[in-house]
Amino acid sequence: MFESLIPRVSTFASDIDGLIILIAVLVGFWFLVAQGVFFWSLFRFRHRDGQRARYITGEEPSEKRWITIPHALVLVCDVFIVVGAIRVWVEVKQTLPPPDATVRVIAQQWAWTFIDPGQDGKLDTSDDIRTVDEMHIQVGSLYHYKLLSRDVVHSFSIPSFRLKHDAIPGREIIGWFKATKTGVYDIQCNEICGIGHGIMGARLYIESKDEHDAWLRKMSAAQTPRSQ
Amino acid sequence: MQKPIATLRSATGIPTGRLAIWWVIASEIVIFGGLLASYIMHRIGHPEWGGYAAHTNTVAGAFNTLVLLSSSLSAVLAHQAAEGGDGPKAARLLRLTVLGGAIFLCVKGLEWTHEIREGFTLTANGFWTFYYTAAGLHGLHVLAGMIILLFVAADAQRNRELQRVELIGIYWHFVDIVWIFLFPLLYIAK
C-alpha cells in the first residue's frame, strides 16, 4: 500500500517504512481499543428512564487498575517504538558508511545546484560538473551529499529515498544515501524559504552505470573547464 | 473604585499583592534567563568576544553595582518604615531609591555615549548587540521601577496603600539581582 503511494528507491527506505508500519500497528491497536471502549460506553450507558449513573471515585485500587494497567502496557509499546526509532535514526543519521561517490548540494532562493566531482572523483577540481535543478547519480553507489545553503534555511528532501535534511546557511551538512532502482523522481525543498518555495523542485535521475558514465562524458565535454 | 472581595481574601495566607509581584518576577526571570542563556551559548562559541568585552567600563559597572545595592538598602528601610506605619518616612526612603536608579541610568548614559563614540554600537558585532539589548532591557526595568516607586511614594506620603511599599521593594531587589548577573557576564568576563 505504501509503495503504491510513494516508491522506495533507497537502501534505508524500507527500514523507515518498516518503522512506520511498526508504529501504525502498535498505535493502531490502542486507538481501536480506546475508540471501541468509547463508542461502546456511549451505547451501553446512554440514559434511559430509571437508569442512574454509578458513583465511582476512581480512587479505589480496583478502579485505578483500569488505568494503571493500560498505562503500563502503553509504556511497553513505547519501548518497542523507541528502540525501533533509534535503530533507524542511527542507521540513517549517525553513521556515515564509506562513500563510492560524493555530490555537493547547494540550496538557494530558489534553485538547487548540484556539483558532481566529474571523472576525477574529486570535488573542487576543474572537471567538476555543475547542474541546476537536476541531480544525476548512479544506482547502487553509496553517495555522501554535502549540503549547503547560500541564503536562508532550505531543506533537501527526496521522498522516494525517505531522505530529508535542512540546509543551514553557514554550515556544511554531510549525509548519505544509496539508490536501489533507476528512475526519475522529485527532489523537494522542504522548508519555507520565501515566495519561490513552491517552485523550488528539482529532479533526481538515478541511472545505471552505463547511463551515468555516458552522462558524465557528455557533461564533461559540454562544460567549459572551470572550478565550482 | 471599591476593591472587590476577591482582592481582600487570602486562602493561602499570603497577601494577593505579594503573589502578584512574585508572578511578575517569575516571568521576568524567564525572559532575562532566556536572554542571558542565549548570550552565554554565543559567548562559548565566540572566544573573540572576550576581546570586545574588554572595552566595557568595569569601574563604571562596579560603581553602578554599588549604587543599586545602596538603593535596595533604602528600599528595605522604606519597607521597615511602612511596617511601622510611618508613611512619610517610607516615602522619603523610596524617593532615595529613585535617586539611586537615576544615578544608575546617568552613569549608564555616560558609558554608552563613550562606547558609541568609540564605534561600539548595537550593530558592531554580536557581543555589542547582546550588551546593549541586555543592559537596555534591564535599564527599561529600572526606569519602570522608578516610575512605580514614585507613585507608591506619593500614596505612602499620605499613609495610603502602605502594603505596596514592600511589593515595589521586592521588584526593585529583583532588578538589582538581574544586574548582579549582568555585571560579571558583560563586564568582568574578558
Place this chain on the structure above:
Amino acid sequence: MAEPASALAHEKPHAAAHAAHDEGFVKKYLLSTDHKIIAMQYLFTGMLMALIGGYFAYGFRMQLAFPGAHVPGYGVVSPAQYLMLVTNHGTIMIFWVAMPVLIAAFGNYLIPLMIGCDDMVFPRLNRLSYQLFLLSALILIASFFVPNGAFSGAWTAYPPLSANAAYNLTPWGASLWLIAVALEFVAFLLGGINFVTTVMNSRAPGMTAMRIPMVVWMIVIASILFMASVGPLVAGAVLLLFDQLLHTHIYDPAHGGDPLLWQHLFWFFGHPEVYVVLLPAMGIVAEVITVFSRKKLFAYKTILYTAIATGVISFFVWAHHQFVAGIDPRMANIFTVTTLIISVPIAEMIFVYLATLVGGSIRFTTPMLWGLGFIFAFLIGGVTGIFLGSSGSDIYFHDTYFVVAHFHYTFFPIAFIGSFAGITYWFPKMFGRMMNETLGKIHFWGTIIPVNLIFLPLFMAGLAGDHRRIYSYMNFPDSARPMLQNLRITATVALIVLLAFQLVFLYNFITSLFRGRKADVNPWRANTLEWTAASPPPHGNFVEMPAVYRGPYEYSAPGRDDDFWPQNIPA
C-alpha cells in the same frame, strides 16, 4: 475546618451598592473592569479573528484545489499571497483564537464564578490585559494592509528568512507581525497574574485545592506553563526585531550569528504552548462529560497530577520539531525518548475520561456531543503524534501534510470543539437564555463530519509525500498525480461545507442572544458554583457569597434522591 459560612460574615458584596448605578454604554461595556464583560470582549474578539483565520484557510485551500483559478470572494491567490494566507492563518488561530477563547474568555468568565467570589483580584489590570491584547490584534490586522503585504514566513518565522527583508520581501509585514505576537505574549503574561492569584487566594471558604473544578485547575496550570516557557522567546523576539529593524546579526551566520538559536527559543516555548491550549480544553470537556453523564469525574487527583506531569515533561521535548534541522544527531535520540514519555500521561488522561463515561447515564445534549467529539478527534491527533515524535519516522514525515493533519486533529478539537463545548454549555449562564438544541446538533454534525473529511485525505497526501507551504503541486511531477489532486480537492470541498455550517452556529448564537428561551439559574442541574448565581449573574456575581461543603463532581451520590449535589449546599 471552621464552619465555612461563618467565614463569610465580614464580607459585604457590593452588588447591592451598585444596584442603582446607571452606567453609560462605553463605561459599562467598553471600559468595564467586570471579569464577565472582559471575558465577552475576549470571546467576541476571538470569534472575529476565527472568521478571518477561516477565510484565509478558504483562500489557500481553494488555490490548492484549483491552482491559479480565481477564488470567489478573494481573487487569484499568487504564490506570495498563498504564503501570507498560510502564515497568518496559523498565527491567528493559535494566538488570537485558541488562547483568547480557551484561556482568557473562559478563564475570566468562569474563575471568579466557579470559586465563589465577585471578580478577579486585580480588575483594572484585567482590563489592561484585554486592551493590550486588542492592540496586538489590531497591529496584526494592520500588517495585512502595509506596502509589500503581510508577513509570509510561516508562523514559525525562522531566520534568516524572517530577519532579512531582502529574503522575505515584506519588511513592514515582518516587523508588525513580530510586534503583534510579542504584545500578545505580554497581554497573556499580565492576564496570568489575575488567574493565578485569584484562584490561589480568593476561593470561597471550604473550597480546598481538591474541590476546585477541573477547568479552573487546568487554566491555572496552563497560565503557569505559558509564563515559564514564553520568556526566552520574548527575548529572542526582541533580538529578531533588532535584526529586522536595526540590522544587527544575531541570527545571521554571515556575521557570526546562528539561525538555530531562534529555532530553539521558539520551540522551547512552542511545545509547552500546545499544552497551554490543550489543558483548558480538556478542563472544559471534564466539566461537560461529568454533568451530562451524571457521574463523578474518575480519579480527580490522577488527572491533576498527569496534567502537571505533562506540563513539566513538555519542557524537555522541544527539539522533536528540529530532528532534521541541523541539531547534533545524538540529541535526536534523547528527544525521541522524552517525546514518547510525554505521550503516556496524555494517554492516561484519555483513559480517565473514558472511565468517567463508563457507568454513566449519558445525555446527548449539544454540549455533551462536543465533549465527546473532542475525545474522538483528539485521540486521532494524539496517536498520529507518535509517528512524528519517533525520530526515524520523522525523517520522512517532517514538514509534510502528515504533520499538518496531525496538528489539526489536535488543534481543531482544542480550539474549536473545546470552545463549542464551553460556549454551548455556559451560554445560558452568560446570556440568560438557552441556545436552540436542534440547530446546535445540526451545527455539531455539520462540523465533526466535514472536519474528518478535510484531514483524513491530508494524512494520505502527507504519506504520499506532499510537502508543506506549497502553493501548487502541479509544479512537482510526482505530486501532480490525479489521485493526489483528488485528495486535495476533497479536503477543500469538505472545508467549504465546514465553513457553511458555522453559519448555523452564528445564527443560533445571535438569535438565541435576543430570542432564546429564558434560562433558569441551573438548567443543566450541575454542581459547580456558577450555577447558583443568576443567569446572567449581576455585577458582583452572588447576592450572598457562597461557601463550599464538597467537591464539584458529586453526581448520583448514593443515598440521595437528586442525582446532583451542588457544592454550596450545607451537608
